[in-house]
Amino acid sequence: MNKNTNHANDSMGYTRRNFIKTSGAVVAGLGLSSTVRSAEAESLALNGGQKAVTFPANKFAAMTRWPRYGAAEKKRLHDMIDKNSFYDELPAFEKEWKEYTNAAFVKAHMNGSSALTSMYFALDLPAGSEVLVPSYTFFSACLAMRFSGLVPVFVDIDPKTACFDLEDAKRKLTPQTKAVEGMHSWGLPCEMDLICDWAKEKGLVPLEDCAHAHGASMKGKKMGTWGQMSIFSFQASKVMPTVEGGMGMYQTREYFERAAAFGHYEDPAKFPKDSPVRAYEGTGFGQKYRMHPFAAAVARQQLQELDTHNTIVEKNARALNDRLTQLDCVTEPRCRPDQKRVYYSGNMLFIDFKKLGVSRDLIVKALKAEGVRVSFWDYPSQHKLKIYSEAKWWHHPPKIPESMPGIDYVNANHIFLPCLYEEAPELIAQYIKAFEKVWANRAKLA
Numbered sequence: 001m002n003k004n005t006n007h008a009n010d011s012m013g014y015t016r017r018n019f020i021k022t023s024g025a026v027v028a029g030l031g032l033s034s035t036v037r038s039a040e041a042e043s044l045a046l047n048g049g050q051k052a053v054t055f056p057a058n059k060f061a062a063m064t065r066w067p068r069y070g071a072a073e074k075k076r077l078h079d080m081i082d083k084n085s086f087y088d089e090l091p092a093f094e095k096e097w098k099e100y101t102n103a104a105f106v107k108a109h110m111n112g113s114s115a116l117t118s119m120y121f122a123l124d125l126p127a128g129s130e131v132l133v134p135s136y137t138f139f140s141a142c143l144a145m146r147f148s149g150l151v152p153v154f155v156d157i158d159p160k161t162a163c164f165d166l167e168d169a170k171r172k173l174t175p176q177t178k179a180v181e182g183m184h185s186w187g188l189p190c191e192m193d194l195i196c197d198w199a200k201e202k203g204l205v206p207l208e209d210c211a212h213a214h215g216a217s218m219k220g221k222k223m224g225t226w227g228q229m230s231i232f233s234f235q236a237s238k239v240m241p242t243v244e245g246g247m248g249m250y251q252t253r254e255y256f257e258r259a260a261a262f263g264h265y266e267d268p269a270k271f272p273k274d275s276p277v278r279a280y281e282g283t284g285f286g287q288k289y290r291m292h293p294f295a296a297a298v299a300r301q302q303l304q305e306l307d308t309h310n311t312i313v314e315k316n317a318r319a320l321n322d323r324l325t326q327l328d329c330v331t332e333p334r335c336r337p338d339q340k341r342v343y344y345s346g347n348m349l350f351i352d353f354k355k356l357g358v359s360r361d362l363i364v365k366a367l368k369a370e371g372v373r374v375s376f377w378d379y380p381s382q383h384k385l386k387i388y389s390e391a392k393w394w395h396h397p398p399k400i401p402e403s404m405p406g407i408d409y410v411n412a413n414h415i416f417l418p419c420l421y422e423e424a425p426e427l428i429a430q431y432i433k434a435f436e437k438v439w440a441n442r443a444k445l446a
């Protein structure tokens with residue numbers, strides 16, 4: 001669905017607003033419908049008017065609580081403790097995750113970062129090889145490369161998606177580039193089909209960081225099965241949380257065996273006799289990255305609920321975004337019709353504040369006064385952090401880009417609304433009302 005969605009049949013019984021996008025209209029007063037004028041007539045809560053959001057705080061806290069564990073998770077943990085048997089949970093979870101994603105090979109790890117370190121080791125590339133990676137990411141996606149002598153090459157994001165910008169990657173290709181890693185920011189699949197095609201053309205290994213995208217897919221294929229290798233995180237904030245936990249997915253037996261042997265000293269003994277890593281039985285390659293069995297038990301339950309959970313969050317985001325994106329200068333990250341996104345951490349909206357003519361601080365202040373839980377958060381650009389500027393940590397120093405206009409735009413022009421994990425028509429209607437009121441009064445704010 002997109003902005004053109006017909007809201008005439010919307011189930012919230014909320015009168016359709018005629019907020020026609022007046023892309024050039026900077027301030028209120030230009031072409032406003034009578035409905036907008038009535039929203040304008042209601043004074044802002046910031047100026048002493050009535051709050052648009054009166055939804056009870058305790059109900060709001062319940063529907064946004066994360067992670068969400070209940071009787072089923074407790075039972076699984078209690079059963080495990082009662083049985084006093086733990087490790088069977090790991091292959092059981094791996095089997096279920098493999099079936100769910102349709103991956104060729106999977107390995108549970110203690111977190112997403114250890115899955116990343118194992119993945120880079122599995123690449124088995126000469127020291128100094130470069131990996132194209134978005135700078136808009138979590139530190140371990142870049143820093144875990146160090147342990148295998150790899151060097152990150154920072155790529156910008158597309159301001160329309162907040163995901164990997166393939167055109168920028170093309171400009172940064174060097175003779176040392178050997179792999180390219182997409183990341184699905186906030187649950188939106190990056191265009192792995194285009195990335196894989198380009199990787200094939202240039203002889204690069206495509207990789208995926210799916211820490212934000214449990215259950216997301218593209219062209220009917222789960223994210224994590226596009227790249228030759230991929231990782232997931234099950235950390236507490238994630239779409240499928242086990243408090244800590246991770247998973248690696250591998251398209252070939254070679255990648256799987258190397259990645260598994262890196263942090264799982266018992267695994268080589270299970271590999272076929274012709275495996276080149278079988279001889280490392282009892283040591284692996286130096287780390288111990290086993291996932292905690294308690295986390296695996298919780299993961300098995302969370303996996304059962306993953307699709308239902310994603311459906312509810314998406315339904316709520318659609319009901320809200322289909323209306324909010326009718327407002328001037330408000331868009332959502334572009335999702336192709338063949339992509340099925342999920343929502344991690346929040347519902348990100350882009351607002352072109354310059355075009356709107358009001359600062360983000362003022363808009364956020366006014367929305368907060370109306371009772372909207374709204375925030376913004378700048379992903380720390382990796383290329384700006386100290387460790388990348390010091391040659392001593394790297395085979396050769398990572399190139400620090402002078403500018404990343406995509407990241408700058410996204411960081412300066414987004415807001416996050418909460419993910420709603422239960423049916424929420426009343427709250428959504430009130431949030432829409434709050435936004436419409438603030439937008440109708442934005443000239444006064446400015």
Ligand SMILES: Cc1ncc(COP(=O)(O)O)c(C=O)c1O
Nearest residue numbers: 111112113138141211233234235
């Ligand atoms: C994009 C991304 N990659 C990797 C990770 C690492 O996962 P973990 O925290 O489980 O080590 C995270 C965690 O936040 C992340 O956001």
